[in-house]
Amino acid sequence: MAKLMCLCFIILTIAVAVSTDECEGDRQAMIKECAKYQKWPANPKLDPSDACCAVWQKANIPCLCAGVTKEKEEIWCMEKVAYVANFCKKPFPHGYKCGSYTFPPLA
Numbered sequence: 001m002a003k004l005m006c007l008c009f010i011i012l013t014i015a016v017a018v019s020t021d022e023c024e025g026d027r028q029a030m031i032k033e034c035a036k037y038q039k040w041p042a043n044p045k046l047d048p049s050d051a052c053c054a055v056w057q058k059a060n061i062p063c064l065c066a067g068v069t070k071e072k073e074e075i076w077c078m079e080k081v082a083y084v085a086n087f088c089k090k091p092f093p094h095g096y097k098c099g100s101y102t103f104p105p106l107a
């Protein structure tokens with residue numbers, strides 16, 4: 001029984017490490033390709049590049065949103081994040097929470 005518990009712990013640890021790495025990779029790609037389109041000030045809103053949209057299309061958004069803190073919201077303009085998500089055809093559903101921000105209905 002102890003061997004089974006140890007095996008389960010090892011599998012769980014590997015799963016957590018892999019998901020954390022995926023999220024960190026998405027976070028770094030988002031910073032590299034999309035930062036200039038998603039930072040304050042709220043205006044002007046610029047159409048993102050194809051490279052930024054490619055990151056949006058494959059990113060694990062729930063994982064990224066789980067890491068959004070108040071400090072990060074001082075860097076990232078969530079209105080611009082919504083704009084980029086919509087432009088890249090991966091919009092947030094109405095009421096979706098990302099950090100403390102709740103996305104309004106699409107305009």
